[in-house]
Amino acid sequence: MAQVPSPTIRARRLRRELRRLRDRTGRTAEEVAKVLGWHRTKVIRFELGHSRVMPKDLPPLLDLYEVSEQERESLTGLLRQARQKGWWSAYGDVLPDDYVGFEAEATSISTFESLYVPGLLQTEEYVRAIVRAGRSTADQDEIDRVVAARLARKALLSRDVPPALWVVLDEAAVRRMVGGPRVMRGQLTRLVEACELPTVEIQVLPFAAGAHAAMGGAFTLLSYDDPSLDPPVIYLSNDNSTLLLEEDRQVTRYRLMFDHLRAKAIDPDRSADLLARIATEVPD
Template sequence: MAQIPSPTIRARRLRRELRRLRDRAGLIAEDVATDLGWHRTKVIRIEQGHSRVTQDDVRDLVTLYKATDEEQESLAALARQARQKGWWNAYGDVLPDAYVGFEAEASSISSYESLLVPGLLQTEEYIRASIQAGRATADEDESDRIVAARLARKALLSRDVPPKLWVVLDEAVVRRMVGGPSVMRAQVARLIEACANPSVVLQVLPFSAGAHAAMSGPFTVLGYDDELLDPTLVYIENDTSTLLLDKEPQVARYRLMFDHLRAKALDPDHSGEFLARVMDDYPK
């Protein structure tokens, strides 16, 4: 499966480029608003991603910023691509945040999970059991849509050039009974299968490792082929909110945390052996 450009990534790149051109032109938001007859908040909202930028907006901005012909052409293309629909838009009611759009074009995904199997490695039965536990009010149709959305996400592992997926799982993830023994046995078997995938590295962080750098909870680091165009992101989720962090000190902190987790976890070979023993604990 070929990789399809992500509108979410294109929109982010467009905002960053517009901000870069404004800085190069030596203008502040108030200057831009005055020259274009806009309210100051429109400039800020465009650059922060809180307002969709139109083709006319881009044309007015690049003209004001005295962008080169090549820059104008590139930004016009980005604006067109940013307005396209990603496959995840069809599931906007059950995929409420922008994470999937950023995940869709990542070249590397480094994830620490302390509670659940990461979505890209979940079986359908595990998905349904976790929905039932976490969404007591979800009806059958909503549950089916959530399942369909999560299964669709997994297609990126079948891309012609899939992302490098590196997962550190707390032992609690495979010990906690989700959906019953048969569901867990199949899920652990899926994890063992993933260990054989050359684009996946999976490590288990056993209870015996003791305290570690990520006691505060799970996180995901998304990396891209061109760090200058698309800087690394850190994604954090809890019951009431999600965060996407892109400031270099924040990203560096989570990268270091992930390095510490990898060092404390079992190596990939021993992790596979550990999972095989866990699977035997779940009866057929």
């Protein structure tokens, strides 16, 4: 499967470029808005991603910023790509915020999970079990849509150049009996199989490791091919909310945290052996 440009990434790249161009002119966002006859918050909302840049809005901005013809063509192309729909738009009611759009173009995904097997490695039966547990009032159609959306995400690992996926799993995530013995045995078997993939590394963080830096919860670090264009982001989530962090200091903090987790966890080869052993210990 070929990689398709992510509208989410293109929209982020566009807003970062618009901020860079404004800084180059030495104007404040309020000054730009006043010159263009816009509401004073309109420019800053574009730059923060709180509002979408519309086709009619871009030309006056580029005229004011006195961009070159080459820059204009590039930014117009970014806007066009940003306005396209990714496959995930069809599941906007059941997928978290813009995360899938950020994930879609990542070249490296580093994730720590304390309670669940990561979504990219979940079996369909495991997905159904956790969806039913988390959405007790959902009807069958809603459950099916959530499951379909989560399974569609897994195509990421089948693209022509899949991302490098590094997972640190708390032992609790692989010991908890989700969906019953048959479902859990199948999920553990899937993890063992994933350990053999050349672009996947899995480490188990054992109970014996004691206290660690990420006891506050799960997180994912998404990195991209060209950090100067697309800096890495941190994604935090729980059942009720999601949060994307983009500031350098935030990313540095979580990158260091992930390094500490890897150092405390069992190495990938022994983790694969442990997962296989736990699978055999699941009762019939």
